[in-house]
Amino acid sequence: MIRLYDFELSGSCYKVRLLLNILKVSCERIPVDFVGKEHKSERFLKLNPLGEIPVMEDGEVRLRDAQxxxxxxxxxxxxxxxxxxxxxxxxxxxxxxxxxxGNELMAAAGARLIRILDYPHDLPVLQARAIESFRILDEHLSDREFLELGHPTIGDIACFPYVAMAGEGGIDLKPYANILRWIDRIRQIPGFIPMPGIPAIGAVAA
Ligand SMILES: N[C@@H](CCC(=O)N[C@@H](CS)C(=O)NCC(=O)O)C(=O)O
Structure with missing residues (x-):
């Protein structure tokens, strides 16, 4: 069975959980004490020398990086x-x-980490970078339902969480109507699962 080194509040781990659930593939979730910096421990650095989650193991295969x-x-x-x-x-x-x-949109992830876990980054700089990415994404989505091929792909999954949780990084998504519609489409995919900060359709946002 797939083993996922996981943290409930991580949007990067959620990308993996979401695809697995959509594909009806079960996994063993191994909780990582992210707040306690377990991902920087000697034991974890043997799994991923970058000291980041997620890490996935499937038999002999071990991979880092959600993408x-x-x-x-x-x-x-x-x-x-x-x-x-x-x-x-x-x-x-x-x-x-x-x-x-995995790159441009991680500015939105960084902004969120400052706000929810008090990370020592530059909030206005990250927010400005995230907003520029959202502008590009919104423009791309102006004439299509999903990012490519007319149907959801892992490209959508990779971009979805930190856009959907932009509000937690202090970024208002209201100016991006195409993005908001895309978020709702993704939430309607069979097998969609919520995470804290990304409610299921019909649920009341916390
Ligand atoms: N390139 C990686 C980055 C993943 C990432 O940034 N994970 C965060 C948690 S969501 C992390 O482990 N950061 C290390 C830290 O903040 O110390 C990916 O896209 O999966």
Whole structure:
């Protein structure tokens, strides 16, 4: 069974939990004491020298980085081959958003960490970077329902959590109507699961 080194409040771990649930693949969640900095312990650094979660193990395979893990899970477990199809142009298109989710949008994750865990980053700088990314994302979504291929892919999953939780980083999503509609579409995907900060459809936001 897949083992996921996990923290409930991590949007990066949630990317993995979300895809696994959509694909009906079960996993053993191994809680990491993120607040207590367990991910910086000697034992954890042997799993991931970067000292970051998520880390996933599946038999002999061990991977760090949510985007890498999404690729592995989609290729290994998605019988429909729709979440990361192997046509070269589809792969390239989706990779753009895996990269966007793991790079540009992490500014929104950083802003959130300052607000919820008191991380010592520069809030206005990260908020400004996140807002620039949201502008680009909103524009891209102006004439499509999902990021690529007309249906949800792991590109959407990689970008979704830290956009959906932007409010926790002090960023208002109201100016981004296309993003707001995209968030609702993702929340309607069969197998969608909520996390703290991303309520299920019909649930009242905390
Ligand atoms: N490139 C990694 C980054 C993941 C990441 O930033 N994880 C955060 C938790 S959500 C972390 O472990 N940060 C290390 C720290 O804050 O000390 C990915 O996209 O999965």
């Amino acid at each position: 890498s893990i999404l690729v592995y899970i989609a290729r290994q477990y998605d019988r429909s081959s729709t979440w990361f199809p192997d046509a070269p142009d589809s792969m390239g298109r989706i990779m753009q958003w895996l990269s966007f989710g």
